[in-house]
Amino acid sequence: QVQLVQSGAEVKKPGTSVKVSCKASGSTFSGDYFHWVRRAPGQGLEWLGRVSHNTGHTEYGQKFQGRVTMTRDTSVTTAYMELSSLTPDDTAVYYCARRPPAPGMDVWGQGTTVTVSS
């Protein structure tokens, strides 16, 4: 059974960047994708993008193009999401999720709270 464990909460100043990690343990597939989703206070779920565990290929949501970078390190089965030029509107809980070679994100991390405040 796959588990995803994310890094701890972050407090950042506007204009800076944040990097969140997501470590996978248990059985993963080479065809897995790791997705990043956030939920801001009072808002719904928002998809930021995904990174292929196998190839490192990425696809980003239109809103985040140019501001988000997703990477992975297969040697430690960890995915990373870096978001730059932070504003208070980026205050949210950020989740990673695994999508195996089949529809549906079936395993989720516990979430990482990112607070952007001056």
Place this chain on the structure above:
Amino acid sequence: EIVLTQSPLSLPVTPGESASISCRSSLSLLHSDGRYYLDWYLQKPGQPPQLLIRAASTRASGVPDRFSGSGSGSDFTLTISAVAAEDVGDYYCMQALHAETFGPGTKVEIK
């Protein structure tokens, strides 16, 4: 970008009664593999989202059989046949055909 709309946005329910949530897409979600790339998720308060239904109608592992998904083309429905108190939370449809986008969410609460 594919846009999803959900209705209703708020759904008060009585335990034991049936409830349905509609999700409409701005484009057909039929993939070349013959499946519809439309999933349903539930986020309970204080928890990460959980997968309920994948590919429009396949229940995820461990999901109670009171949850079912149906639909085709650009029109989909999540049905809870007999709502239980633990089903309260925010329900989202999500398309995975072209990038991914979520619907706005439906808040289900007990009357």
